[in-house]
Amino acid sequence: MIFLLIKYSKRWSHRLSVRTVGFHPTKRGSIPLGTAKNMPRVAIIENIHQDGINLLKENPNFEFEIIEDISEENLIKVLPKFDACTLRVSKLNEKIMSNCKNLKVISRHGVGYDNVDLDFLKKNNITLLITATANAVAVAEHVIYMMLSISKSINQYDQEVRIGNFKKNASTIKTLELFNKEILIVGFGRIGQSLIKRCKGFEMKVTVFDPFVNKEVIEKFGGRKIENLDQGLKVCDYLSLHIPLTKETKNLIDYSKLQIMKKEAIIINTARGGIINENDLNKALNENKIFGAGLDVFEKEPVDKNNSLLTNKKVLLSPHSATFTNECKSRMSLETTKNIIDFFENKIDKSMIVKL
Ligand SMILES: NC(=O)c1ccc[n+]([C@@H]2O[C@H](COP(=O)([O-])OP(=O)(O)OC[C@H]3O[C@@H](n4cnc5c(N)ncnc54)[C@H](O)[C@@H]3O)[C@@H](O)[C@H]2O)c1
Numbered sequence: 001m002i003f004l005l006i007k008y009s010k011r012w013s014h015r016l017s018v019r020t021v022g023f024h025p026t027k028r029g030s031i032p033l034g035t036a037k038n039m040p041r042v043a044i045i046e047n048i049h050q051d052g053i054n055l056l057k058e059n060p061n062f063e064f065e066i067i068e069d070i071s072e073e074n075l076i077k078v079l080p081k082f083d084a085c086t087l088r089v090s091k092l093n094e095k096i097m098s099n100c101k102n103l104k105v106i107s108r109h110g111v112g113y114d115n116v117d118l119d120f121l122k123k124n125n126i127t128l129l130i131t132a133t134a135n136a137v138a139v140a141e142h143v144i145y146m147m148l149s150i151s152k153s154i155n156q157y158d159q160e161v162r163i164g165n166f167k168k169n170a171s172t173i174k175t176l177e178l179f180n181k182e183i184l185i186v187g188f189g190r191i192g193q194s195l196i197k198r199c200k201g202f203e204m205k206v207t208v209f210d211p212f213v214n215k216e217v218i219e220k221f222g223g224r225k226i227e228n229l230d231q232g233l234k235v236c237d238y239l240s241l242h243i244p245l246t247k248e249t250k251n252l253i254d255y256s257k258l259q260i261m262k263k264e265a266i267i268i269n270t271a272r273g274g275i276i277n278e279n280d281l282n283k284a285l286n287e288n289k290i291f292g293a294g295l296d297v298f299e300k301e302p303v304d305k306n307n308s309l310l311t312n313k314k315v316l317l318s319p320h321s322a323t324f325t326n327e328c329k330s331r332m333s334l335e336t337t338k339n340i341i342d343f344f345e346n347k348i349d350k351s352m353i354v355k356l
Contacts, residue, residue: 039063040344041102042337043078043085046070048109052086052333059341072096079103084340089301089320091115097124105129105343109336110323111190112272113354114245121356127343128354131335132190135323139270140194142322143240144202146268146294147183150316151176176237176264176291178202184232185223186252187242187271188213195240196221207232210243233257238266245272253277258284265290270322273298278309285314296322 042056042064056064067078070090076099079085084105085092094117097103106116107129121128149155153173160169183199185192188210196206206223209232218225226232229252233239239261243249253267253276261267267290269276278299284290294316295309301320309315323332335352342348 040083040340041065041081042340043067043082044337045075045085045090046088046109048086048088048336049329049333051330052335052337055334055337055341061344062341084343086336086340087116089115093117094120097121097126105340107336107339107343109332111135112244114272118354118356128356129339129343129348129352130354131332131339132349132351134331134335135328136190136194138325138328139191139242139322140198141325142270142296142318143195143268143294144198146270146296146316146318147178147238147240147266150266150292150294151178155313155316176266178204178238180205181237182207182235183238183240184209184226184236185240185242186210186229186232187244188218188223189242191270192240192242193221195242196223204238207236230257230260234260235262236265237262238268240268241271241275243271243275245274249275251275251277251280253281255280255283258289261290263288263290266292266294268294270294270296273301278307282308282312285312292316294318296320 040062042062044053044064044066047066047068053064053066056062067074072093072095075090075092075096079096080099080101082100083102084107085103086107086109088109092106092115097117097120103126105127106121108116109131111130111132113128113130116128118128120126152175156173157170160166160173178199180203182205184207185195186209188196188208192208192210196208199206200222206221207226208218208223209226209229210218211227213225215225239253241253243252251274255277258280267276267281273295281293285293292314296318297320298307300307303310310317323329339348339352342352
């Protein structure tokens with residue numbers, strides 16, 4: 001098997017000229033930063049935007065390598081020498097990490113962390129960081145894009161014009177407005193809060209279901225807190241999910257929930273696959289229980305070719321790409337590598353650390 005390992009090292013003279021910037025008090029052993037022998041080694045697992053790479057390249061206190069082969073076999077082989085790693089979608093399980101005796105910190109390129117074995121991190125005092133401020137706007141804009149695209153039946157209109165039916169079916173294609181409609185935002189964290197601002201711009205009414213955020217915070221954003229999910233599902237025209245995938249939220253939206261929604265309701269999931277049960281969603285759409293759905297995330301990614309949602313015209317799909325704007329890719333890569341630098345320089349912002 002060919003392992004693709006691209007190595008970037010600083011020149012020796014460069015290493016000798018670096019300053020010592022301190023010791024990080026990690027329980028996994030302190031590292032004197034900036035000394036030639038003990039320079040923290042960072043594994044960039046899966047390539048990231050060049051801006052983040054450049055940040056590490058320009059910092060004389062760190063060494064790094066980009067690891068493109070994310071097979072379990074390769075990660076077991078190459079990761080042990082690293083003190084830190086970045087992580088996109090590849091999975092870091094116990095089998096891979098148990099050999100990584102030097103690993104002190106994992107910096108997620110994103111905010112979700114269902115691809116990491118949290119119990120293992122906790123037991124071994126490995127810190128988990130996220131790009132807390134980088135991606136909320138891009139995801140919130142993606143939700144707006146999906147709500148508008150489905151509401152305006154843009155795929156159908158586009159197709160009609162292309163095949164020469166300029167006016168033939170135009171007036172029979174159903175389209176809807178966001179104005180004055182009710183959106184239920186489930187999960188009022190970074191993305192939920194970014195979304196409400198955009199919904200207000202469209203003069204939508206916003207209800208929020210998040211048992212962990214108090215009423216005053218939601219009202220400050222112009223939303224209305226509801227205590228019971230079903231209460232919101234029954235009346236909403238749009239439902240947008242912004243919660244983590246956990247044991248509690250898996251299959252949160254199943255057939256029984258879809259049945260109580262309005263026939264014209266549109267569901268958007270940019271959070272995590274599995275929060276909506278895909279078979280139930282497909283069934284509800286085919287039975288006209290709801291109007292449409294926009295999905296950026298799936299129970300299994302990449303999506304299986306035989307997933308019945310792929311042939312359902314009432315669904316708008318994107319390949320877990322809500323954060324793939326040029327601006328967001330740059331912000332996320334910068335925050336991912338800056339978090340590692342800040343961690344070793346003992347100045348990491350607390351909001352970037354996941355409480356384990
Ligand atoms: N599609 C993408 O590319 C993409 C990008 C970024 C984030 N995400 C996903 O979006 C989701 C939200 O991200 P975020 O940055 O806003 O997270 P966040 O941690 O800032 O907010 C999550 C909110 O969900 C609430 N919550 C938790 N469990 C809940 C429950 N059972 N019911 C209602 N509310 C609940 C929490 O109180 C919190 O306010 C995550 O699942 C994340 O993985 C997807």
